[in-house]
Amino acid sequence: MSETVLKNIQEAKPGQGEEVKEKQLHLSPRTAARQAALQALYQQLISGDEPYEIIKQFQMEQRLQGVDVALFNELVTQVSREADALDAIFQPFLDRSMALINPVERTILRMGVFELKHSPKIPYKAILNESVELAKGFGAEESHKYINGVLDKVAQQLRSSEVEANRKA
Numbered sequence: 433m434s435e436t437v438l439k440n441i442q443e444a445k446p447g448q449g450e451e452v453k454e455k456q457l458h459l460s461p462r463t464a465a466r467q468a469a470l471q472a473l474y475q476q477l478i479s480g481d482e483p484y485e486i487i488k489q490f491q492m493e494q495r496l497q498g499v500d501v502a503l504f505n506e507l508v509t510q511v512s513r514e515a516d517a518l519d520a521i522f523q524p525f526l527d528r529s530m531a532l533i534n535p536v537e538r539t540i541l542r543m544g545v546f547e548l549k550h551s552p553k554i555p556y557k558a559i560l561n562e563s564v565e566l567a568k569g570f571g572a573e574e575s576h577k578y579i580n581g582v583l584d585k586v587a588q589q590l591r592s593s594e595v596e597a598n599r600k601a
């Protein structure tokens with residue numbers, strides 16, 4: 433920190449002090465792929481760019497280091513392509529209109545539903561956990577609880593036998 437000691441926060445000016453870095457835990461390549469895909473899909477939602485353009489940008493900016501690139505590519509292209517169908521799956525479980533769902537949370541829900549639907553080898557609890565962690569890291573303060581509740585209901589619909597077997601265990 434600079435030699436000047438700030439007596440109170442009101443004296444602070446931009447650029448003073450030290451950057452507080454958050455602990456960056458080592459992420460698995462699949463978790464890193466989900467985080468990068470969330471960022472890419474959010475960017476696509478806001479910009480309207482084609483998924484392949486955003487994938488290319490992420491590659492050129494070397495934002496895919498340590499990422500399961502195949503999973504990243506699949507999530508970005510397929511979640512974008514199937515957005516309306518994915519929305520239709522989770523929409524009945526919402527307590528508000530789709531227009532009121534934050535774009536980050538909407539993207540997390542789409543990704544979670546996509547994996548529940550298309551990745552039967554991944555246990556549904558793992559998908560819910562990954563989605564909750566994305567919401568904790570990128571969503572609104574309490575959004576992880578909402579994401580968990582909606583995706584749990586989707587899992588009961590899409591993977592009823594797996595959910596039932598898990599509850600009996």
